[in-house]
Amino acid sequence: MSSHNSDPNLDEDNLAPLSSEEAFVEERFTFNCNLNGKAISTEIPPSRRLLKVIREDLELTGTKRSCEIGRCGACMVLVDGRPVNSCLVMAYQCSGAEITTIEGLSELGLHPVQRAFLEEGGFQCGYCTPGMVISVVALLEKNPHPTQAEVEEALSGNICRCTGYGGILRAVNKAIGG
Amino acid sequence: MLLNKESSGSRWRTRPDGEGKVSGKLQYLTDMRAEGMLIGRVLRSEQAHARILSIRIEKAIEVPGVHAVITHEDVPGLNGFGIALPHQPVFCSDRVRYTGDAIAAVAAETDEIAEYALSLIEVDYELLPLLENPEEAMKKDAILLHAEGNVLHHTEYRKGEPETVFTDCCHVVEESYYTPRQMHTYMETEGGLFIPEDNGRLTVYSATQHGLMDRLQLSRILDIPQEDIRVISSPIGGSFGGKDELNVQPYGALLALRTLRPVRLHNSRAESVRAGLKRHPMKITMKTGCDPEGIIRAHQVRIISDTGAYATLGAEVLNFATEHVMGPYIIDHVDVKGFAVYTNNGVSGEFRGFGGNQAIFALEGQIDRLAERLQIDPWEMRRRNLRKYGDLGPLGQEIAQTDGAFQVWEALAGSPLMTEAASTDSDSGVVEPWIVTGTGAAIAMHGAGLGYGIPDPAGGRLSLTLEGKIEAVFGYEEFGQGLIATMEQMLIEQFGLAAEDLSIVIGDTDVVPDSGSSTASRSTSMMWMALKRLRPDFTARVLQAAAMIKPELDNYEMKLGPGGIWLKDGGLLLTYKDLAQRISEPIVCNTKFTYPTTPFKRVGAHFLYTYSAIAVRVEVNLLTGRVRVLDQYHAVAAGPVANPQGYLGQIEGGSSMAVGFTLSEDAVMSGGSYVTKNLDTYLVPTIADMNGSIQVQPIEDLPDHDTYGPRGIGEVGSVNLAPAVASAIFQAVGKRVTKLPIDPEWLQSTPFIPQKVVNIHVEP
Numbered sequence: 016m017s018s019h020n021s022d023p024n025l026d027e028d029n030l031a032p033l034s035s036e037e038a039f040v041e042e043r044f045t046f047n048c049n050l051n052g053k054a055i056s057t058e059i060p061p062s063r064r065l066l067k068v069i070r071e072d073l074e075l076t077g078t079k080r081s082c083e084i085g086r087c088g089a090c091m092v093l094v095d096g097r098p099v100n101s102c103l104v105m106a107y108q109c110s111g112a113e114i115t116t117i118e119g120l121s122e123l124g125l126h127p128v129q130r131a132f133l134e135e136g137g138f139q140c141g142y143c144t145p146g147m148v149i150s151v152v153a154l155l156e157k158n159p160h161p162t163q164a165e166v167e168e169a170l171s172g173n174i175c176r177c178t179g180y181g182g183i184l185r186a187v188n189k190a191i192g193g
Numbered sequence: 194m195l196l197n198k199e200s201s202g203s204r205w206r207t208r209p210d211g212e213g214k215v216s217g218k219l220q221y222l223t224d225m226r227a228e229g230m231l232i233g234r235v236l237r238s239e240q241a242h243a244r245i246l247s248i249r250i251e252k253a254i255e256v257p258g259v260h261a262v263i264t265h266e267d268v269p270g271l272n273g274f275g276i277a278l279p280h281q282p283v284f285c286s287d288r289v290r291y292t293g294d295a296i297a298a299v300a301a302e303t304d305e306i307a308e309y310a311l312s313l314i315e316v317d318y319e320l321l322p323l324l325e326n327p328e329e330a331m332k333k334d335a336i337l338l339h340a341e342g343n344v345l346h347h348t349e350y351r352k353g354e355p356e357t358v359f360t361d362c363c364h365v366v367e368e369s370y371y372t373p374r375q376m377h378t379y380m381e382t383e384g385g386l387f388i389p390e391d392n393g394r395l396t397v398y399s400a401t402q403h404g405l406m407d408r409l410q411l412s413r414i415l416d417i418p419q420e421d422i423r424v425i426s427s428p429i430g431g432s433f434g435g436k437d438e439l440n441v442q443p444y445g446a447l448l449a450l451r452t453l454r455p456v457r458l459h460n461s462r463a464e465s466v467r468a469g470l471k472r473h474p475m476k477i478t479m480k481t482g483c484d485p486e487g488i489i490r491a492h493q494v495r496i497i498s499d500t501g502a503y504a505t506l507g508a509e510v511l512n513f514a515t516e517h518v519m520g521p522y523i524i525d526h527v528d529v530k531g532f533a534v535y536t537n538n539g540v541s542g543e544f545r546g547f548g549g550n551q552a553i554f555a556l557e558g559q560i561d562r563l564a565e566r567l568q569i570d571p572w573e574m575r576r577r578n579l580r581k582y583g584d585l586g587p588l589g590q591e592i593a594q595t596d597g598a599f600q601v602w603e604a605l606a607g608s609p610l611m612t613e614a615a616s617t618d619s620d621s622g623v624v625e626p627w628i629v630t631g632t633g634a635a636i637a638m639h640g641a642g643l644g645y646g647i648p649d650p651a652g653g654r655l656s657l658t659l660e661g662k663i664e665a666v667f668g669y670e671e672f673g674q675g676l677i678a679t680m681e682q683m684l685i686e687q688f689g690l691a692a693e694d695l696s697i698v699i700g701d702t703d704v705v706p707d708s709g710s711s712t713a714s715r716s717t718s719m720m721w722m723a724l725k726r727l728r729p730d731f732t733a734r735v736l737q738a739a740a741m742i743k744p745e746l747d748n749y750e751m752k753l754g755p756g757g758i759w760l761k762d763g764g765l766l767l768t769y770k771d772l773a774q775r776i777s778e779p780i781v782c783n784t785k786f787t788y789p790t791t792p793f794k795r796v797g798a799h800f801l802y803t804y805s806a807i808a809v810r811v812e813v814n815l816l817t818g819r820v821r822v823l824d825q826y827h828a829v830a831a832g833p834v835a836n837p838q839g840y841l842g843q844i845e846g847g848s849s850m851a852v853g854f855t856l857s858e859d860a861v862m863s864g865g866s867y868v869t870k871n872l873d874t875y876l877v878p879t880i881a882d883m884n885g886s887i888q889v890q891p892i893e894d895l896p897d898h899d900t901y902g903p904r905g906i907g908e909v910g911s912v913n914l915a916p917a918v919a920s921a922i923f924q925a926v927g928k929r930v931t932k933l934p935i936d937p938e939w940l941q942s943t944p945f946i947p948q949k950v951v952n953i954h955v956e957p
Binding site: 033034035038039070074076077078079080081082083084086087089094115116117118120121125129130132134135136137138139140141142143144148163166167168170171172173174175176177178179180181182183184185 | 198205207208210211212213214215216217218219220221224226256257258303305306308309312377378379380381382406429430431433459461462478518558672673674675838841842845846847848849850871873877878879880881884887
């Protein structure tokens with residue numbers, strides 16, 4: 016006989032089950048940032064992950080949740096221009112930062128990188144696409160003419176399960192070229 | 194001609210669902226929320242095999258913010274699900290059989306409260322012996338996982354006298370091949386939103402490959418009429434077979450009906466790994482013999498398939514593997530036996546390729562080994578045994594005849610990879626001496642549709658709506674494969690319509706007809722056949738309506754065109770909008786038929802096949818043992834290309850999945866638990882693994898009499914890459930692969946043996 020607390024499988028996120036204090040924590044802090052060009056100020060628990068703030072509190076669902084351990088890139092956003100897995104940072108770590116989500120790229124029509132993905136068919140199910148586009152935008156802003164190796168390095172943290180990356184590479188090459 | 198954007202010209206179209214996807218604006222079902230929504234979570238078993246002695250939920254119920262805690266006692270209808278055999282408990286009551294088994298579910302106001310409540314549910318278990326290996330599970334004294342025994346399904350196929358003929362063969366090779374527990378790894382994990390409606394109905398927003406099947410299964414579980422359930426199931430963030438079976442739906446539905454509040458579930462990746470389906474790990478043992486001319490005379494096969502704790506489509510996958518271990522070869526003496534066996538491992542089920550991937554890896558390995566014994570070219574060895582137009586199918590069944598097998602064989606033989614291979618592989622030109630390259634190839638004949646004896650309905654509806662739209666309504670799902678885009682392209686190209694004229698409706702059980710499931714490479718074929726059936730009637734009725742409204746048109750020859758009805762050789766006569774304003778009812782045409790099947794009475798035997806030949810060039814690093822797939826050439830005979838972008842994407846994407854199957858992917862289990870719980874240890878190919886070239890040559894010709902149109906290509910890109918890589922590795926390093934994914938350690942060698950400098954001055 017064994018009781019539930021010893022479940023070796025429960026460490027799915029490598030965390031012990033929440034205590035009641037953690038489940039009902041009331042402590043809040045004011046999270047200020049600039050998101051997609053707008054000043055945001057919201058009261059949230061200080062340890063809430065940026066991904067959850069974006070998806071649940073701000074209801075911007077273009078940023079996707081998939082592995083939650085920083086291996087797939089579906090939740091990629093720009094924090095002060097750098098690509099960041101939003102599942103891996105807590106909101107307080109982004110206090111005062113400039114954050115850009117996928118929605119922020121196309122407020123004035125599709126970004127050239129988005130257009131390249133659309134025209135080249137650099138997506139299928141589309142679930143990895145926002146994170147992938149963010150990583151490409153981050154790369155090209157820093158390095159407008161990357162080598163193939165630099166492209167691979169920049170996108171190796173973004174998993175696409177549908178395309179086999181062929182369409183994605185064609186889209187990136189198109190975005191570089193034009 | 195190679196398939197790419199340039200060669201496709203104007204047929205390369207922008208996907209109608211593309212803008213929403215690249216902009217992040219498309220709402221997936223796991224992105225949805227509703228006012229007053231609760232969060233659902235499921236308690237999974239901590240043991241892989243145990244009796245449940247007691248389940249105590251009292252403490253969890255008392256947690257503030259918890260609205261419901263439910264167990265097996267709260268299932269009003271059938272406490273079971275499964276497409277083929279509904280025996281997987283929604284909630285286990287007395288026994289658990291794998292660590293994905295559900296015991297209870299919670300609906301609470303926040304994720305944190307739900308998780309806390311789960312931790313307060315106490316379950317007492319009495320451990321039972323663990324069956325981790327199907328061969329152990331088949332032993333007479335093994336504990337039974339199900340009352341009917343541990344063998345879910347047994348297959349046999351036999352012709353001729355293989356035992357006798359083996360003695361006449363000049364070469365006989367025997368080998369066992371092992372394939373991994375591959376995970377679908379759809380990027381969007383299972384989830385959705387479940388809304389109890391004011392009128393008493395339940396709306397389910399959750400991904401599936403067959404909405405009407407989910408509705409049927411949920412109605413049995415909830416004990417409410419199917420009509421009281423609406424399943425909205427697209428768009429989907431990937432599936433590959435993995436979301437074909439129910440996953441979170443029973444829990445969301447039960448919790449929503451219990452709390453009368455909307456409930457959202459969205460599996461963590463870890464829970465998705467733990468509870469979700471995987472590809473069947475198989476051990477396939479083959480004994481194959483040939484004569485001095487390289488003609489395969491006898492072939493004996495034993496398949497052991499680890500189907501895990503419950504059935505889902507484990508029997509059907511084994512049927513498919515049984516059919517595909519003979520492949521496109523004509524062999525007179527065959528003996529195949531297959532066993533799909535229950536274990537306490539994760540549930541194996543439907544997955545792109547459907548048992549073909551495992552079978553083809555083994556079969557093609559045998560051909561290579563025989564060719565080596567005979568000292569003949571392995572591609573030539575295939576030619577000598579290849580089926581010809583008119584030959585029966587692998588099970589002796591009548592099939593739709595094409596020249597596909599020879600077409601792909603010849604196309605590949607003429608491909609640059611194959612012609613260059615002969616000359617360059619011995620001298621790869623690579624500077625590092627520890628890098629060696631090789632080229633290999635493999636062929637496949639892959640069935641589509643569900644096969645003989647399994648209901649395989651198809652159908653669709655085409656309407657001119659009162660808004661003036663041409664509305665196409667089909668019961669299919671969009672999980673990324675480009676089904677909506679293909680439908681749009683067919684309507685534009687076959688009917689002459691414009692994209693703006695169209696409204697395409699799928700994935701909503703309240704409105705769609707039963708088109709069957711979006712599986713088994715069948716949807717493209719079924720849409721094409723449905724539109725072909727609908728076109729004459731729909732066209733005639735729309736033109737008739739136009740003539741009734743404008744009698745002066747009666748004397749003209751008219752046709753459907755972009756925006757409206759056109760003079761056959763002239764301009765636009767009447768827009769669809771104008772016509773719609775003048776009719777009192779929409780013009781609706783329906784068609785209902787079934788997927789074409791062989792008349793041969795063997796359950797699961799296929800009628801339509803796609804053929805593929807793949808050549809790959811690989812690089813083996815002898816220091817690390819790592820293999821890179823450098824270049825790929827795919828020749829695919831699947832009839833006309835319905836959607837160039839979709840076709841190319843399916844072959845490229847399928848091949849990437851096959852690279853993972855071959856080189857890196859394995860959901861490792863130990864003691865009934867997954868060791869690889871997330872994407873840090875379960876390794877799917879990244880862009881850096883897939884940076885080689887992939888060329889795709891579609892062979893579109895079909896015989897003149899063929900009426901079946903485009904064949905599905907959703908699976909065939911993924912089924913024969915592994916044996917091609919294995920063949921290339923043999924050419925590079927002389928080692929025969931028997932187990933996937935290929936273990937780098939096995940390929941490591943020490944190319945430079947350090948010579949100890951001793952006794953240099955030894956006197957002679």
